[in-house]
Amino acid sequence: MKDPMALARLQAIAALKKDAELARLAEVAQSRNRLKASLDALRRTEAPLDGSESGGQPVDPAMVGARLAHLRWVEAQQRLLNQKLAMVTADYLRQKPTAARAFGRATVLEQLVERQAEDLRRRGRK
Numbered sequence: 001m002k003d004p005m006a007l008a009r010l011q012a013i014a015a016l017k018k019d020a021e022l023a024r025l026a027e028v029a030q031s032r033n034r035l036k037a038s039l040d041a042l043r044r045t046e047a048p049l050d051g052s053e054s055g056g057q058p059v060d061p062a063m064v065g066a067r068l069a070h071l072r073w074v075e076a077q078q079r080l081l082n083q084k085l086a087m088v089t090a091d092y093l094r095q096k097p098t099a100a101r102a103f104g105r106a107t108v109l110e111q112l113v114e115r116q117a118e119d120l121r122r123r124g125r126k
Contacts, residue, residue: 004116011109018106021099028092035085042074042081 004113004120007109007113007116011106011113014102014106014109018099018102021095021102025092025095025099028088028095032085032088032092035081035088039078039081039085042078045074
């Protein structure tokens, strides 16, 4: 490209595009991490039904019923979170190549601008 200003403008646009794509990728990654953390938290809340916490004493049937209801709720929440995680992961996998391409273009244009500036400095010395 003969016009140094045009190349510099193109580089600035590519840098903006790179920043936007990387921000979008980071947003999707954060959402993905939040969903994973929620799933981990649900897995840690599962309560045992074997009566070990009552010191071997008989467990109240109402408590067993409540725990079973809680386990059903936990399973339903896990299914819902897994579905959301699958959708967000698909978005992440779609966004990643776009961000990488924008990053690569911005990097190449930055190198071209630097090379062009170096060439202009060399010509100025002659």
